Amino acid sequence: MSDSGYVHGYSLREAARLADQADTLAELLHHDTRFPAGSKVLECGCGNGAQTIHLAASSPEAEIVSVDISPEHLARAKARIEAAGYGNVEFQIADVFDLPFAEESFDHVFVCYVLEHVTGPERALECLRRVLKPGGSITAIEGDHGSWYCHPTTPEAERTVACQVEIQASHGGDALIGRRLFPLLCGAGFHTVHVSPRLVYVDDSRPDLIEGFSKNTFIAMVEGVREQALELGLIDEASWDKGIADMYKATGPGGTFCYTFFKGTALK
Amino acid sequence: MSDSGYVHGYSLREAARLADQADTLAELLHHDTRFPAGSKVLECGCGNGAQTIHLAASSPEAEIVSVDISPEHLARAKARIEAAGYGNVEFQIADVFDLPFAEESFDHVFVCYVLEHVTGPERALECLRRVLKPGGSITAIEGDHGSWYCHPTTPEAERTVACQVEIQASHGGDALIGRRLFPLLCGAGFHTVHVSPRLVYVDDSRPDLIEGFSKNTFIAMVEGVREQALELGLIDEASWDKGIADMYKATGPGGTFCYTFFKGTALK
Numbered sequence A, B: 001m002s003d004s005g006y007v008h009g010y011s012l013r014e015a016a017r018l019a020d021q022a023d024t025l026a027e028l029l030h031h032d033t034r035f036p037a038g039s040k041v042l043e044c045g046c047g048n049g050a051q052t053i054h055l056a057a058s059s060p061e062a063e064i065v066s067v068d069i070s071p072e073h074l075a076r077a078k079a080r081i082e083a084a085g086y087g088n089v090e091f092q093i094a095d096v097f098d099l100p101f102a103e104e105s106f107d108h109v110f111v112c113y114v115l116e117h118v119t120g121p122e123r124a125l126e127c128l129r130r131v132l133k134p135g136g137s138i139t140a141i142e143g144d145h146g147s148w149y150c151h152p153t154t155p156e157a158e159r160t161v162a163c164q165v166e167i168q169a170s171h172g173g174d175a176l177i178g179r180r181l182f183p184l185l186c187g188a189g190f191h192t193v194h195v196s197p198r199l200v201y202v203d204d205s206r207p208d209l210i211e212g213f214s215k216n217t218f219i220a221m222v223e224g225v226r227e228q229a230l231e232l233g234l235i236d237e238a239s240w241d242k243g244i245a246d247m248y249k250a251t252g253p254g255g256t257f258c259y260t261f262f263k264g265t266a267l268k
Helices: A012-030 A052-058 A071-083 A121-130 A155-170 A177-187 A207-223 A226-231 A237-249 B012-030 B052-058 B071-083 B121-130 B155-170 B177-187 B207-223 B226-231 B237-249
Strands: A040-044 A063-068 A089-093 A106-112 A132-142 A149-151 A191-202 A256-267 B040-044 B063-068 B089-093 B106-112 B132-151 B191-202 B256-267
Touching: A012 A052, A012 A191, A012 A207, A012 A256, A040 A052, A052 A063, A052 A071, A052 A089, A063 A071, A071 A089, A121 A132, A121 A177, A132 A177, A149 B132, A149 B177, A155 A207, A155 A226, A155 A237, A177 A191, A177 A256, A177 B132, A177 B256, A191 A207, A191 B191, A207 A237, A207 A256, A226 A237, A256 B177, A256 B256, B012 B052, B012 B191, B012 B207, B012 B256, B040 B052, B052 B063, B052 B071, B052 B089, B063 B071, B071 B089, B121 B132, B121 B177, B132 B155, B132 B177, B155 B207, B155 B226, B155 B237, B177 B191, B177 B256, B191 B207, B207 B237, B207 B256, B226 B237
Parallel strands: A040 A063, A040 A106, A063 A089, A106 A132, B040 B063, B040 B106, B063 B089, B106 B132
Antiparallel strands: A132 A256, A149 A256, A191 A256, B132 B256, B191 B256
């Protein structure tokens, strides 16, 4: 993946969105991830540290190495972890396809929202497998935009989300990767593969998720590709604006919102 | 809902499908439903008794009254419950919109895969609310065909499922009702509404679900509307056959399958 090809971009608004997402979903996605004292953990594609902060908190005595291809992201991640006072994370620039680590260097690998953006996710998993010790584990978390739906829904709302999927595909990624996590992990040579879906369901009784997930995570993400969608001619401006407005309507009274993340674990 | 308008029909194959579905999904959908000894429970739209058998087993000392609009269905349900040796269920012909019970007759109401088929699900809920005692509970379970997706997927596979949704809509039903359960229950005057999604995720590690859910429940259901889809001109024969074949491919090695049911509970 080239730095400039990252579909969500590197803006501060995007950084805030990723932080919102990570905090709201932390319990759902991270509650069952704990790495033992003294174990060496590679977090690949840490971005601005939205997940790193949860890894550092959940596994305080593990030795975490967080890498990312973007110096801007890495600097923010480092600042965030230092501000929170954690001392168990080292940061390093690295490309998943060219990891600067010897074979069998790590006890555990953690990768979140990365495979969806790379061309050749199975090859990326093979690269991660190489630096893992025999018997070591990988934990991979991905979304699947095809799992999204809302009520009330409209063709325009569905089209805006489809635009995001198509744009991500045009960058070589796959926004529908969650459903593929099991065969990808198997295909990369891992065994004891287990994938568990994590469904986020939002209705009027869950105002924290309306704000933290539906609006500030999901709709904000889709809104982020507006210019690309219009430039590529994937949708006209009026339809786009109606689609986004319709999605916001589904965050109002009587509306509902659904999305599923997939968490996979496997052994080398 | 008129008897003849029931989208899935009344064939024996359909009866087997509904039984398969109920057994495979029983734990997922029923594990948290228990009615106390002596309580009066109305199961509305019991069909051939696929859910009744689980209600009877889970609440052995409740007094269950199971009603359905179809004499054929009701006869099968009665035979099934008698064969299993349960004595806690009475059967009666009834239409949800014209229930032959006095106001405030029941402590609990249970309704499963019924609201999706009726024209006016909110009105149906109001009719059920009428026969419920103040403080009594309703439990409603529905699917949402828009929550289905698979890997690998194809436009034809997605189109066959969309045909089912359109056919159900043409009968006045709504195959996307799961996502609406929360606002429907609120709109019908219930309070303390809680809706919990129940996601069925199937990959190679879950052969029982490949057979019991993906093939014998979901694909079998879609296959059941083949003639209607072709007669209505919703799809051509070649596309239909490819779509079904593609869905079966997703039940093979490396394939995955997802579907979400919604279970709502609320009080009068």
